[in-house]
Amino acid sequence: MLENKNIVLGVCGGIAAYKSCDLVSRLIKAGANVDVIMTENAANFISPLTFQALSSNQVSVDMFKEPKYWEIQHISLAKKADLVIIAPATANIIGKIANGIADDMLTTTVIATQAPVMFAPAMNCNMYENKILQSNIARLIELGYYFIEPGEGRLACGDIGKGKMAEPSVIEGYIDNMLNNNRDYVGKTIIVTAGPTREAIDPVRFISNHSTGKMGYAIAKRAARRGANVYLISGPTALDIPKDVFFIPVHSAKDMQKKIMEHFDEAHIIIKGAAVADYTPAKACDQKIKKKDENLTLELVKNPDILYELGKIKGDKILVGFAMETQNLVENAKEKMLKKNLDFIVANDLFTEGAGFAVDTNIVKIIDRNGNVESMPKMSKHQLADLILDRIIKL
Ligand code: PMT
Secondary structure: OOOOOOOOOOOOEOOHHHHHHHHHHHHHHOOOOEEEEEOHHHHHOOHHHHHHHHHHOOEEEOOOOOOOOOOOOHHHHHHHHOOEEEEEOHHHOOOOOOOOOOOOOOHHHHHHHHOEEEEOOOOOOOHHHHHHHHHHHHHHOOOOOOOOOOOOEEEEEEEEEEOOOOOOHHHHHHHHHHOOOOOOOOOEEEEEEOOEEEEEOOEEEEEOOOOOOOHHHHHHHHHHHOEEEEEEOOOOOOOOOOOOOOEEEOOOOHHHHHHHHOOOOOEEEEOOEEEEOEEEEEEOOOOOOOOOOOOOOOEEEEOOHHHHOOOOOHOOOEEEEEEEOOOOOOHHHHHHHHHHHOOOOEEOOOOOOOOOOOOOOOOOEEEEEEOOEOOOEEEEEHHHHHHHHHHHHHH
C-alpha cells in the first residue's frame, strides 16, 4: 500500500502518456497522493484536465503560470515528494536530466528533489538503442537514478522492437518496492561475497579478474536496507564500504573460504557474487621474482571451489550462486547449479553489453532447480539485487 506517500508523476510527450492515466488511478487506489507535472509536449497528447480529474490535484505544466500555492511550486513538489516517477520518459527528458538541464517545471523539480527518481522510458526502438541515449541512461544509473526497462513489441510507429513503456502494474510494483522499504529480512543473516580474489605470485604481483564488486555490494546494501544482518566478504575493490553491514576484507580464495566458514553457522542465506580465482600459484615467492630468462613458467594449482564445498554442507540454508560465462550460458550455469547444490543461479554473459563486470547494470537469466529459466531485462544492479532477494524470501 502507498498510504501517505507523495508521488510526483512526470509525464512527457509520447503516445504512452495514455497509460499514465491508468498509473495515476492505480497509485490513488493504493492510497498515494499524486501530483502530476506534464511537459508542454505531453499536453499535446493528453489534456492536463484528465490528470487533474484522476489525481484530484492541480496539474503543473507551465512554470511561470500564476502559482496556485504560496510556495515556489517546483521546490515545494520536489521537497514534498517521496518519489518522482517519470512515465513515459522520452529521450529528450533523459538527455536533459543527464546533462543537468533544468528549463521547465519537470526538470527543475527533478534537479531540486532529494527523493528517489525513476524513469520508465518509452520511445521508438532505434531511438532507444541510440548510443547517446544509452550513455545518458548509464550516466543516470551511475548517479543513483532508477530505470524501469521498456518492453519489446509492436510500437506505435509500426516498428517492432524495444521501447514500449512498462505496464502501469509493473511500474506500480517498482514504486511499492521502493517506498515500502520492505523490512522482510529482519532476523535473517546473510553472507554476501563480492569482488575478485587476488592470488599472490610474489609480493608485487597477483592473478585476479575484472570484478569490481558492484554486483555483490548492491546485494549487501539492499539486504541491509531490508533489515538483514549482512556479512559482506569482499575481495579488493575501489567501492565505499556500505553502511550497516559487517565488512570483512579478504584477498585470496582461501581467505574468502576461511571467513565464510567463520560465519557459516549463523547464516540463513549465502549469496556468492564474488568472482573467485579457480587456480592459484603453487607457491607464492617471498621475494620479487627477478627478470632473467625469456620464458617464465608458473605452476598453478586448483583453489578450493568454495561454493561446491558449501553445497555439500548447506542443510536448510539457502545457497545462491552466480555464473559468469562466455558461451552456452544456460547449459553451463545449470550444470554449476546442480553440481554445487544451489537453490538457484544467476547467470550473466561476459559478451552481452550492459551485463557482467564493472558496469552498473546487469542482464541475467535466473535458473532454478526445477529447470525454469527466467530471462531478466537489463536493470541496475540494485534492482537485480532486490529481485534476487524477493526470490529468496519466497523460498
Ligand atoms: O563485481 P562486478 O564488476 O559487479 O561483476 C559482477 C560479476 C560478473 C562478478 C557477478 O555478476 C558474477 O557473475 N559473479 C560470479 C563470477 C564467477 O566467478 O563465476 P563462475 O562461473 O566462475 O563461478 C560460479 C560460482 O561459483 C560463483 O558464485 C563463484 O563465486 C563460485 N566459485 C567459483 C570458483 C571457486 N573457486 N569458488 C567459488 O565459490
